[in-house]
Amino acid sequence: MTFSETMPSTASTQTTAQATAHAKINLFLHITGRRDDGYHLLDSLAVFAGAADHVTLAGPSDTMSLTINGPFGQGLEADDQNLVLRAARALQVQASPSFNGLTENFRLELEKNLPVSSGIGGGSADAAATLRLLAREWNVDQATLFPIAEKLGADVPVCVAQRATRMQGIGEILAPAPILPDAGLLLVNPGVGVSTPDVFRAFAAGGGIVERPEAFLPERWSTAQDMVADLNATTNDLQAPALSQCPVIGTVLASIASLPDCLLSRMSGSGATCFGIFPNPESALNAARILSEQSARLGWWTWAGGFHHTGSST
Numbered sequence: 127m128t129f130s131e132t133m134p135s136t137a138s139t140q141t142t143a144q145a146t147a148h149a150k151i152n153l154f155l156h157i158t159g160r161r162d163d164g165y166h167l168l169d170s171l172a173v174f175a176g177a178a179d180h181v182t183l184a185g186p187s188d189t190m191s192l193t194i195n196g197p198f199g200q201g202l203e204a205d206d207q208n209l210v211l212r213a214a215r216a217l218q219v220q221a222s223p224s225f226n227g228l229t230e231n232f233r234l235e236l237e238k239n240l241p242v243s244s245g246i247g248g249g250s251a252d253a254a255a256t257l258r259l260l261a262r263e264w265n266v267d268q269a270t271l272f273p274i275a276e277k278l279g280a281d282v283p284v285c286v287a288q289r290a291t292r293m294q295g296i297g298e299i300l301a302p303a304p305i306l307p308d309a310g311l312l313l314v315n316p317g318v319g320v321s322t323p324d325v326f327r328a329f330a331a332g333g334g335i336v337e338r339p340e341a342f343l344p345e346r347w348s349t350a351q352d353m354v355a356d357l358n359a360t361t362n363d364l365q366a367p368a369l370s371q372c373p374v375i376g377t378v379l380a381s382i383a384s385l386p387d388c389l390l391s392r393m394s395g396s397g398a399t400c401f402g403i404f405p406n407p408e409s410a411l412n413a414a415r416i417l418s419e420q421s422a423r424l425g426w427w428t429w430a431g432g433f434h435h436t437g438s439s440t
């Protein structure tokens with residue numbers, strides 16, 4: 127983590143620790159099989175955007191507690207089901223034998239900037255950020271976080287790593303991904319939550335798994351154009367089923383595709399957030415400016431910038 131992610135100082139003398147929970151984007155998502163428990167096997171290239179939530183240790187407390195603020199905080203309960211508290215408690219159990227005078231309970235604060243249930247793994251990223259943050263505080267080795275992460279959700283392990291990763295299985299098999307170019311990224315969410323189970327159900331009902339050769343990925347992409355040339359041979363298998371549940375996704379995809387310099391327009395995860403790839407962050411910001419009148423009128427959330435290039439622990 128960078129210094130600014132981990133140790134911002136408050137106005138008072140107290141020092142707080144913070145971790146950044148970057149949005150996960152599935153640049154492609156192929157469904158390759160199904161497990162006996164009904165979960166679908168994936169082959170996906172997960173990358174991270176500059177857009178992020180923030181989790182802060184706001185001070186010691188009698189119990190592990192959570193407050194939520196930020197533009198998407200309303201409607202998200204700070205209860206035992208919140209992935210921040212679930213992650214904190216899961217790690218607490220593992221770390222407890224070695225507390226030795228360390229603070230065991232914290233007031234946690236979540237700044238919720240990412241739309242909820244939107245295919246960019248905000249809850250998973252929050253859980254992963256909480257694990258990384260408390261692991262630092264309690265001197266827990268980051269490598270031991272992965273088994274805990276897996277139990278919290280299919281996307282949590284990749285969010286612990288928080289670097290471009292090829293994910294397989296249901297998200298527990300992680301392999302290195304190509305080094306990414308300095309491409310531009312535009313995210314657009316139409317403000318409609320999509321149910322992940324419903325989208326997987328619609329996928330199965332719509333014909334299910336397509337046999338195809340495994341996607342080819344090089345060691346690096348030097349330009350956004352090179353990356354998109356390879357991504358054009360891939361798809362998001364959940365896009366059509368999500369569109370059948372939530373037709374506005376089609377409008378979002380077409381709007382992104384019509385923007386100047388857009389190289390690719392696609393949905394992330396189970397939706398409804400869609401992304402556009404642009405030659406560089408400046409062209410993505412320019413595209414967001416052009417879209418701003420339409421997105422304000424329709425109540426769409428947008429974010430423009432680049433990839434988060436650094437892994438979580440650097």
Ligand SMILES: C[C@@](CO)(OP(=O)(O)O)[C@H](O)COP(=O)(O)OP(=O)(O)OC[C@H]1O[C@@H](n2ccc(N)nc2=O)[C@H](O)[C@@H]1O
Pocket residue numbers: 152155164165166167168170244245246247250279280281282296297322323326394395396397
């Ligand atoms: C589709 C992906 C791709 O990265 O992203 P999101 O749309 O969530 O961002 C993930 O695999 C989502 O993982 P996650 O968000 O943890 O899913 P969960 O809440 O555990 O799953 C909700 C439900 O979706 C179905 N499900 C989920 C994942 C999977 N590989 N196969 C499934 O069939 C199951 O019915 C499961 O009960």
Ligand SMILES: Nc1ncnc2c1ncn2[C@@H]1O[C@H](COP(=O)(O)OP(=O)(O)O)[C@@H](O)[C@H]1O
Pocket residue numbers: 202207208209210236241242243244245246247248249250251252253281322395396397
């Ligand atoms: N901190 C959190 N942020 C977002 N969602 C959360 C959080 N904790 C629990 N959830 C629940 O997790 C589910 C998935 O949320 P999210 O990760 O935003 O979806 P997606 O992976 O589709 O973007 C939602 O039903 C939400 O209520």
